[in-house]
Amino acid sequence: MVDHKSILEERVLGSINRRDLMRGLGAGTAVLATGLGSRSAHANGGGHIRLGWIDHVDTLDPHFTGFLGAVKIHNNIYNGLLKVEYDGKRVSFVPDLAQTWEIQDDKVHTFKLRPGVKFHDGTPCDAEAVKWSVERVWKGTPRSPHAWKYKELASVEVLDPLTVRLTFNKPYAFLPVALTGSTGRAGTIVSKAAVEKYGDKFGRNPVGTGPFKFVSWRENDAIVIEKNPDYFEKGLPKLDRATFLLMKEPSAAIAAMLSGQIDGLGDVPVQFVSQLRAQKNLQVYGEIEGNYVYVGMNCKRAPFDDMDLRRAVAFAINREVAIKQAFFGHAIPAYTPISPPMTDFYDPDVAKSGRGQSFDLAKAKEFRAKSKVKGTIEPLFLASESGLFGTRLVQSVLPMLAAIDTKPKIEVVERAAWIQRRNSGEWDLFDFTWWADLDPDETITPEFRTGEAWNYPGWSNKRFDELVNAAQDTLDVAKRKEYYTEACDILMNEAPIAIVSHMPVFKAFSQKVKDFKYIPVDSLNLHTVSLG
Amino acid sequence: MLLFAAGKVLQTLMVLLIVSVVSFTLLKLAPGDPIQIMLGTENSPEAYASLMKQLGLDRPMVEQYFHWLKNFVTGDWGVSYVGKAPIFQYAFVEALPVTLTLAASALALSILIGVPLGVLSATRRGSGWDAITSVFTLTGTSFPSFYLGILLIWLFGVKLGLFPTMGFVAPWNDFWGGVAHMTLPAITLSIYFLAMIVRMTRANLIEVLEQPYIAAARARGEPNWRVVWVHGLRNILMPLVTILGLQLGALLQGAVLTETVFSLPGIGQMITNAVLNREYGIVQAGVMITACLFITTNLLVDLAYPYLDPRLRPR
Numbered sequence: 147m148v149d150h151k152s153i154l155e156e157r158v159l160g161s162i163n164r165r166d167l168m169r170g171l172g173a174g175t176a177v178l179a180t181g182l183g184s185r186s187a188h189a190n191g192g193g194h195i196r197l198g199w200i201d202h203v204d205t206l207d208p209h210f211t212g213f214l215g216a217v218k219i220h221n222n223i224y225n226g227l228l229k230v231e232y233d234g235k236r237v238s239f240v241p242d243l244a245q246t247w248e249i250q251d252d253k254v255h256t257f258k259l260r261p262g263v264k265f266h267d268g269t270p271c272d273a274e275a276v277k278w279s280v281e282r283v284w285k286g287t288p289r290s291p292h293a294w295k296y297k298e299l300a301s302v303e304v305l306d307p308l309t310v311r312l313t314f315n316k317p318y319a320f321l322p323v324a325l326t327g328s329t330g331r332a333g334t335i336v337s338k339a340a341v342e343k344y345g346d347k348f349g350r351n352p353v354g355t356g357p358f359k360f361v362s363w364r365e366n367d368a369i370v371i372e373k374n375p376d377y378f379e380k381g382l383p384k385l386d387r388a389t390f391l392l393m394k395e396p397s398a399a400i401a402a403m404l405s406g407q408i409d410g411l412g413d414v415p416v417q418f419v420s421q422l423r424a425q426k427n428l429q430v431y432g433e434i435e436g437n438y439v440y441v442g443m444n445c446k447r448a449p450f451d452d453m454d455l456r457r458a459v460a461f462a463i464n465r466e467v468a469i470k471q472a473f474f475g476h477a478i479p480a481y482t483p484i485s486p487p488m489t490d491f492y493d494p495d496v497a498k499s500g501r502g503q504s505f506d507l508a509k510a511k512e513f514r515a516k517s518k519v520k521g522t523i524e525p526l527f528l529a530s531e532s533g534l535f536g537t538r539l540v541q542s543v544l545p546m547l548a549a550i551d552t553k554p555k556i557e558v559v560e561r562a563a564w565i566q567r568r569n570s571g572e573w574d575l576f577d578f579t580w581w582a583d584l585d586p587d588e589t590i591t592p593e594f595r596t597g598e599a600w601n602y603p604g605w606s607n608k609r610f611d612e613l614v615n616a617a618q619d620t621l622d623v624a625k626r627k628e629y630y631t632e633a634c635d636i637l638m639n640e641a642p643i644a645i646v647s648h649m650p651v652f653k654a655f656s657q658k659v660k661d662f663k664y665i666p667v668d669s670l671n672l673h674t675v676s677l678g
Numbered sequence: 679m680l681l682f683a684a685g686k687v688l689q690t691l692m693v694l695l696i697v698s699v700v701s702f703t704l705l706k707l708a709p710g711d712p713i714q715i716m717l718g719t720e721n722s723p724e725a726y727a728s729l730m731k732q733l734g735l736d737r738p739m740v741e742q743y744f745h746w747l748k749n750f751v752t753g754d755w756g757v758s759y760v761g762k763a764p765i766f767q768y769a770f771v772e773a774l775p776v777t778l779t780l781a782a783s784a785l786a787l788s789i790l791i792g793v794p795l796g797v798l799s800a801t802r803r804g805s806g807w808d809a810i811t812s813v814f815t816l817t818g819t820s821f822p823s824f825y826l827g828i829l830l831i832w833l834f835g836v837k838l839g840l841f842p843t844m845g846f847v848a849p850w851n852d853f854w855g856g857v858a859h860m861t862l863p864a865i866t867l868s869i870y871f872l873a874m875i876v877r878m879t880r881a882n883l884i885e886v887l888e889q890p891y892i893a894a895a896r897a898r899g900e901p902n903w904r905v906v907w908v909h910g911l912r913n914i915l916m917p918l919v920t921i922l923g924l925q926l927g928a929l930l931q932g933a934v935l936t937e938t939v940f941s942l943p944g945i946g947q948m949i950t951n952a953v954l955n956r957e958y959g960i961v962q963a964g965v966m967i968t969a970c971l972f973i974t975t976n977l978l979v980d981l982a983y984p985y986l987d988p989r990l991r992p993r
Contacts, residue, residue: 203761291717349761365763365772366947367845391845399844399941561954566714
């Protein structure tokens with residue numbers, strides 16, 4: 147008899163690597179490690195950290211956000227039922243507001259909560275509060291953009307004041323990741339009283355249970371949070387205050403970092419990484435995360451409804467060169483969408499295995515010759531200057547495609563227009579990145595299953611759908627790996643996308659910032675941080 | 679006089695109305711909407727429809743406009759779609775003072791430095807000083823302020839560490855802090871105007887100094903400084919003020935870039951971000967405020983003429 151709990155822990159709890167933060171269990175060690183150099187009268191640390199923030203922050207309501215730049219801040223204000231931890235090798239999920247987490251017959255998840263936890267407004271964070279928060283995402287009005295993650299939820303019940311039970315229609319391996327879109331803090335819990343008090347303005351008046359309380363948000367200027375003295379992890383947080391300075395221009399943020407006007411940067415664009423690394427007084431964090439960059443091809447219309455033409459594109463892209471040009475060398479070639487941090491599913495020898503896509507001009511030309519599309523084509527390449535690397539990937543890929551008689555016409559539009567065009571399918575080629583994924587299920591299922599909203603290329607394959615569906619209902623890691631390996635092989639072979647790379651996501655701090663706990667899921671948890 | 683004032687007010691209102699219709703329509707016609715941006719990758723048709731309805735964006739465009747107009751006029755500027763930022767507070771209380779401080783500092787800097795430089799060039803026409811000033815002004819008018827801002831940041835902020843390069847400190851709360859934070863942005867924004875004022879002053883003053891009344895003044899034995907700084911300068915104020923009034927638009931445009939480079943939370947950044955995020959309400963507020971600024975300045979320029987030139991005073 148397989149112990150499903152341990153399997154889940156092993157895999158979901160155990161495996162991934164997503165962009166987000168965590169904090170928590172490491173607190174004890176961090177307290178021991180700090181001690182020195184604190185400048186406030188408090189026993190441990192204190193001080194006011196100023197962070198440059200070039201990411202977009204849409205709302206501080208975790209149930210309605212669509213941006214990692216906001217989630218990184220949420221994680222300092224809220225707790226989830228579970229949280230992400232990282233030991234330097236693997237990312238794991240551990241209970242956060244929950245004290246224990248039990249799973250019965252694969253479908254029933256019972257969470258026992260920490261006693262005595264209070265929201266910043268003084269209301270208790272008990273089973274009722276958890277139930278209310280879950281229901282807000284699951285079937286609240288207005289509808290949360292994250293509601294789909296509870297699609298298989300059948301019921302949520304309060305067993306006693308500190309016990310809550312979630313029952314699903316089927317085994318749900320993805321649950322910890324899926325609980326909400328808040329990467330790293332699964333099932334973020336918000337104060338019911340505050341939501342009722344502020345209504346749709348809750349996102350500007352956030353109330354959680356986290357280590358920091360919200361102070362102010364001045365548009366385009368700064369978001370300020372301050373220490374929650376009643377935080378349930380003893381001795382945390384150490385900082386008195388944190389300010390996220392909202393800056394739009396990356397070079398201005400870098401200048402502020404170099405001149406010591408800020409203590410850290412929540413996101414460092416790759417073109418500045420070498421420059422920051424050269425500074426002795428700075429620390430730069432960044433490992434390959436659970437993401438992939440791709441060039442998508444519109445399978446729904448000519449010319450890329452032709453599979454051989456798509457394969458030609460997939461083999462024509464020289465990943466090494468593209469990585470140098472578009473990411474300044476800060477990326478590794480991708481062969482399939484499964485990224486290295488998904489340790490249970492990633493094949494470390496994928497480069498040598500011959501699986502997936504890679505650069506092979508001879509093969510590309512072969513497929514181009516085989517394709518029904520003859521002569522030089524001029525497909526429409528939809529591009530935007532927004533994002534971490536702007537149009538650099540497009541520029542890098544163009545000459546490579548010319549080698550297979552494909553000379554795209556580039557159309558650069560601004561972000562809002564780009565999103566609309568992408569969603570409506572008025573393009574032949576576009577480039578895109580999926581960030582901060584923790585599990586193969588979220589990294590390929592909603593992206594490529596037939597008819598899914600994220601399946602921008604409009605690709606469809608029956609066998610692929612069967613495999614990813616089967617993997618969703620399976621808890622056995624080896625079995626899931628088999629499914630995903632086959633699914634990825636089909637995907638790469640039919641090439642709705644030409645996969646390019648996996649990227650690290652960088653953050654920088656001055657040397658006086660102590661005890662930041664890096665988690666490769668683009669998180670920025672300030673729980674243990676202090677200023678030396 | 680009353681009739682004149684009433685006409686002016688009516689004209690202003692008409693202009694504002696037209697501006698609001700045009701900006702509203704243009705933005706609505708642009709592809710993309712705030713919900714698509716808000717949902718990002720979490721896009722699902724149900725969530726989209728639900729949010730469109732909640733924000734009232736599913737109603738006909740004309741209805742949305744009049745809804746906005748009614749609320750705007752009655753002082754209810756609403757909140758932004760996604761972040762729920764109170765728009766009046768954001769635009770009027772927070773962003774406007776930043777932009778006004780920036781523009782005023784830049785303008786003051788341009789005038790205080792530009793006019794004397796122009797006068798010196800005009801009175802020493804053809805000298806080495808004049809040549810250096812010409813080179814400087816030509817560079818100033820042709821140098822992109824965005825790039826100048828970055829250069830200043832690197833030199834004075836990063837290399838020398840003399841000035842802060844980001845953020846706004848209100849001078850009425852912390853005067854010297856405010857001055858320090860405003861120094862580099864004000865220089866950046868002022869360079870273009872500074873150069874323009876030097877050229878304007880020089881050209882106009884040269885012309886004025888050749889007029890008979892200047893010769894008359896000299897003949898009366900007035901000292902040279904009085905001839906130039908009093909008689910000369912008085913007569914170039916008209917063209918100078920006119921140009922400054924007309925160039926206010928350029929100043930606000932420059933403010934957009936300057937605010938971005940120096941992370942100043944002003945009107946310029948506010949409007950750019952709002953346009954990119956399709957925050958119609960904020961764009962409208964920004965456009966209205968900018969239009970009012972523009973109209974007010976031009977009105978002030980009109981009103982200033984009689985003081986600058988006695989010939990225009992009513993008899």
